[in-house]
Amino acid sequence: MSASTKLSASVKALCYLAETYPVPQNSRIISEKIGVNASKLRQLLSLLNNGRIVKSEKGAAGGFRLTKSPKKIDLQEIYCAIEDRKAFDLHTNDSEKNxxxxAEINNFFLGLFAEIQVDIEKKMKKIKLSDLLQKVEIQSNYK
Amino acid sequence: MSASTKLSASVKALCYLAETYPVPQNSRIISEKIGVNASKLRQLLSLLNNGRIVKSEKGAAGGFRLTKSPKKIDLQEIYCAIEDRKAFDLHTNDSEKNxxxxAEINNFFLGLFAEIQVDIEKKMKKIKLSDLLQKVEIQSNYK
DNA sequence: TTAATTGTTACACTTACCATAACAAATAAA
DNA sequence: TTTATTTGTTATGGTAAGTGTAACAATTAA
Incomplete structure (x- = not known):
C-alpha cells in the first residue's frame, strides 16, 4: 500500500469512527462502509492504536473508537502513526561509492528531499480531522 | 526508476556535461563516469533532448551537450522533462464509487496532493544547476 | 466456557521495477 | 558511397514490491 493510499484509507476509517462515536466499530463493519479489506484495515488501525489515535477493544462487542476529538487530530500525526518514514534512501548503490x-550529488538530494518532507508534514500538521469532516459534510458525534 | 532516482541520475549526467562542455559525450562515457546504465541513460537523455536541455548528435564523435548555461537550468524543468507527472491517481478503485x-474524501486528498506537488515544483524552480555545481565543487566549462 | 474481535504472520498472485540487450534509424567521417 | 559509431526505442529476463486474502493465536467481554 502506498503512503497516500494508506493515509486516505486511515482517514476514511477515522471519519467513520467520528460519525459513529462512541459506539465501538469492528473492522468488518468499517471495511464494508469504506471499501477497504478488513485485514488490511486492522493493520492500519493497529498502528493508529499504537499512535494513541484510536483505542481498540478485543472480544465480543469490541472494536475501535476515537481517543480524542477530531479537532485535536491532525493529518501529520495520522501519517506518522502509519508510516515509518525512513527519510528517502534514494537507492544509493554501493557500487557508485568511488x-x-x-556521493556529493546524492547527499545534495538527500538534503533536498528531507526538506521537502518537512514542508509536507508542516502542511499536514495544520489540517485537522475536524476540517476534513466539515469539508465533506460529515456530522461528528465527537465534538 | 523512481522519480527521485531519475532526477538524481539526470542531474549527475548534466553536471558531467557541464564540466566537459563543449565536447560531446556519448552515453557509454557518461555511464562509466556516473554509474548509471548506458541504455537507461539514453532514455533519460532522450527526454532531456526533447525538453531542449541537452542537444544530441548521432553518428561517430556524436553524443550529448548542454544547450544552455547551468545558470539557466533549474531542477523543476529537469523534473518536468523526465517525468510526465500525472497528478497522483491515488489508486481510486471503481468499486468504491458508491x-x-x-468519493468526497478522495477528492480532498487529490486536491491536497496537487497542492503539495505545486509546492515542490516551486521549490525546485529556485534551484539552478549552477547552484548545485558550486555546492559539490564542480568547475563548469559552460559559464 | 463461549463467542467474538484484535493483532500479526503468512501466502499466492500480480504488478512494478531494474539492468541489460538488441536493433533500426541516423549521421559524421573516411 | 561505404563504414563505423551513436542515438532512440522496444523488448526481455529476473528480482523486488505490492495487494488482497486467509489463518490463527491472543485476548476479552458476555
Missing part, C-alpha cells in the same frame, strides 16, 4: 561526484 | 463518503 564514482565521479556521485 | 461507498460512504469515499
Amino acid at each position: 564514482l565521479w561526484r556521485s | 461507498l460512504w463518503r469515499s
Whole structure:
C-alpha cells in the first residue's frame, strides 16, 4: 500500500469512527462502509492504536473508537502513526561509492528531499480531522 | 526508476556535461563516469533532448551537450522533462464509487496532493544547476 | 466456557521495477 | 558511397514490491 493510499484509507476509517462515536466499530463493519479489506484495515488501525489515535477493544462487542476529538487530530500525526518514514534512501548503490561526484550529488538530494518532507508534514500538521469532516459534510458525534 | 532516482541520475549526467562542455559525450562515457546504465541513460537523455536541455548528435564523435548555461537550468524543468507527472491517481478503485463518503474524501486528498506537488515544483524552480555545481565543487566549462 | 474481535504472520498472485540487450534509424567521417 | 559509431526505442529476463486474502493465536467481554 502506498503512503497516500494508506493515509486516505486511515482517514476514511477515522471519519467513520467520528460519525459513529462512541459506539465501538469492528473492522468488518468499517471495511464494508469504506471499501477497504478488513485485514488490511486492522493493520492500519493497529498502528493508529499504537499512535494513541484510536483505542481498540478485543472480544465480543469490541472494536475501535476515537481517543480524542477530531479537532485535536491532525493529518501529520495520522501519517506518522502509519508510516515509518525512513527519510528517502534514494537507492544509493554501493557500487557508485568511488564514482565521479556521485556521493556529493546524492547527499545534495538527500538534503533536498528531507526538506521537502518537512514542508509536507508542516502542511499536514495544520489540517485537522475536524476540517476534513466539515469539508465533506460529515456530522461528528465527537465534538 | 523512481522519480527521485531519475532526477538524481539526470542531474549527475548534466553536471558531467557541464564540466566537459563543449565536447560531446556519448552515453557509454557518461555511464562509466556516473554509474548509471548506458541504455537507461539514453532514455533519460532522450527526454532531456526533447525538453531542449541537452542537444544530441548521432553518428561517430556524436553524443550529448548542454544547450544552455547551468545558470539557466533549474531542477523543476529537469523534473518536468523526465517525468510526465500525472497528478497522483491515488489508486481510486471503481468499486468504491458508491461507498460512504469515499468519493468526497478522495477528492480532498487529490486536491491536497496537487497542492503539495505545486509546492515542490516551486521549490525546485529556485534551484539552478549552477547552484548545485558550486555546492559539490564542480568547475563548469559552460559559464 | 463461549463467542467474538484484535493483532500479526503468512501466502499466492500480480504488478512494478531494474539492468541489460538488441536493433533500426541516423549521421559524421573516411 | 561505404563504414563505423551513436542515438532512440522496444523488448526481455529476473528480482523486488505490492495487494488482497486467509489463518490463527491472543485476548476479552458476555
